[in-house]
Amino acid sequence: MLRLKRIGISTSRENVAFLSRACTSYRAAAFEGQEKVEVVANGHRLVATLNLVNDPAILPPDCLGLSEQAFARFGLAEGTAVRLDHPHPPKSREGLHAKIAGRELDETCFRAIIEDIAHHRYGKVEVAAFLVACGSFMTTAETLALTRAMADAGETLHWPGTPLVVDKHCIGGIPGNRTSMIVVPIVAAHGLPMPKTSSRAITSPAGTADTMEVLANVEIDLPTMRAIVAEAGGCLVWGGHVKLSPADDVLISVERPLNIDTREQMVASILSKKKAAGSTHLVIDMPVGPSAKVRTADDAARLRKLFEYVGDAIGLSLRVTISDGTQPVGRGIGPVLEARDVMAVLENRADAPADLRERSLALAGRILEFDPALRGGAGLARARALLDSGAALAKMQQIMALQGPPPRLARLGGLSREIVADQDGRVLAIDCYRMARIARLAGAPFDPGAGIDLLKKVGDPVQAGEPLYRIHAEREVEFRFACGLAAEASGYAVNGNGKGQN
Template structure:
């Protein structure tokens, strides 16, 4: 290739594509013509310092001159370019690891080397969203055995930074998800850190739910910390509540999660690899995993839970983690809030020991804190519950929570969305069923998690006697349009809550 003929001048276009690298060139650009580039071709863009791979969008307008090239904001940031900078355009060399993806599509077993090649190319940005979708889909269902899950986990750990706390015991916990509300993690971190254990909690944003722990904690504090900033906070306070995306811990996971969210896929193998790679990379040694089981939860049967439990513990051992799995009730949401701000309010009520704090959230947080304290070996078996309860009721957990938030940059008060509508019972009877998936979808349609203060405030629980016209839940939204959108779904689904 003659590099001089493949030189173009960068023009800023201000196009947001989330994290996807996109390049824009004119149809009559000499590079497009000479190299035979077509729309959606994957090409390499380079400057004097670095290079990226991007998908080509071809323009037929005067936005660009024939000798100019545009980039999505994400691509421009990665190249660190300024207007009029010179960029070099070339064909993308063959991505060898795609042969492994094709093999997996045909259900072939892959080894560590294959998964490592795939993950390395994903982190390098060589995979398009189509390639990522193919890989995720090929691994879905029961298409990965336990050795493959272990190898994928190891490859994901190796793909990014790994923290070292120089401690024998570093604890963590994770919930498999699928249960609206259930924001136990910040409570467990506060209790365990107040006891004196180290818990560097990195969390994901929502994949298929109305809120992830990072989304909820972002209402209260800054969660976007570098690995160096995480170390500073944890060394000072013993714990943190941060989003794992900026810490470069298992960075492939953050790429895959975005595609999984779009596909609404969260398969077992990649779920295990996602969770445990993040824990190992964060320097954890002892991890409690919460698996809620229920008809409309992510895990729907005790058989599925037992299989997942065994796989979690086996893969944990393979990557050097001491994993304890706790199977919990997943038949209904936990807490009252569903959505970042509403869940943050629940957290604060529990930590402050307020009279109307959700009892179920309190009890589940204490259960998981108990398991983690005892798993660490620092608290005698049978003494964990008493220890956790004392820390929470004494106010020490709240003090630690606030201290961690302030160490991360701020401690903010949650503010509810301005628009709301109350949903009331149309008849009397016993509350028989709450559909976790549908009430979660309702919260998402109201705007959560993108609209932080949107969501659902639940007023009832399973088994309660409900009277006609009794308040069941309130939908919150940041705009009238989102509220109406959610209400339309609610009107068309009368089985979100079942009363007989």
């Protein structure tokens, strides 16, 4: 037997175990080259990737180390006696190989594969093979089967006595698009329950959870979340804390570095989490633009049909709205700057970004029209009245108070530089993808005060030497990275004489 030891190494969503080469209980060489081992103790089992350790200062010979995430999942105290086993192959492996071979799978096969992925029985190589196989060939029926399997693999929320539970989701790709933080208080102020679980950023400068964390605590457990929704009618919390569709988190951690983002996987990812969250009615915001995830009207039409088909089949009343994806929304990119824009809209300030305000009102109006008490077309007017009257701001303040204060005070990064136009003219276009990359290099969302403050938007006149945007950062190294990328190409196209800067 070995003593369990927590190793202070973060391994993201992967379970990693560490064994000393000098271990006398087990011959380390017997495990070398084996991708997985099973850690066993007191009825607890954990499949993990094994790394061998040469330095006894890191791991004594009589210990078995687990990374931070693996230790938390295993759930036993340091010093617990554990043993190692050779793990049995996942039961779903035959189905996985069939999909890799290009065959169509039924729902039973998808459920088995997703169950094994959710319990970390596959390594990243096998998960990547599954994603590539699905991206190469996947029928509509398979997309539905995958969605159902993912929704059922983790926690499933139920809201007894509440027949109408609304939600919204933007498919992403547009920096600054923090409409959820405005939509939730509007809808909750009207009286429709909207328990919003949101993601943290993976490759973007901010997710809704990152931006909300500037204003309030988002790491809320399920009983507290239920209590907040019962009192306020809505919440804005991090979905990872309530373990909805856990296989999706594993899939995302592999597909993002590989830049795999097919229509089928997107639909399964989004709708599985909404179904697991107990939503009954959903609005999908689909931005379309040259640097957005969806780039053409034809692509949007195909994706819309797939969302509607799967949504209907799993019992979601779903509406898809097409929005402008040609430039960032609002003026801020990064948690602190986006939170500033959100509060400016809720407070009805004169300097509030008009595009963020109007986009949020349009989405809130579509959601409010799920209410049978509102006549068709009345949702937008009702949303505007709730925002203009201050009812939405009061509701947001109530939600923030119930969720509690943020874990740390977030301030705008102290390092800043303005990126200026190189000619007179008008702003023709802004590259959303490049803006997100620059903000990310500046440190967002890890430093909440890092990001980009947009000083010009599409259509604005500009003179040579006039600032287009301002980069903010906390750390000198990240500040240099962001400024260097902006110097290579600003991400803005300014046209005064038939030429633009990019």
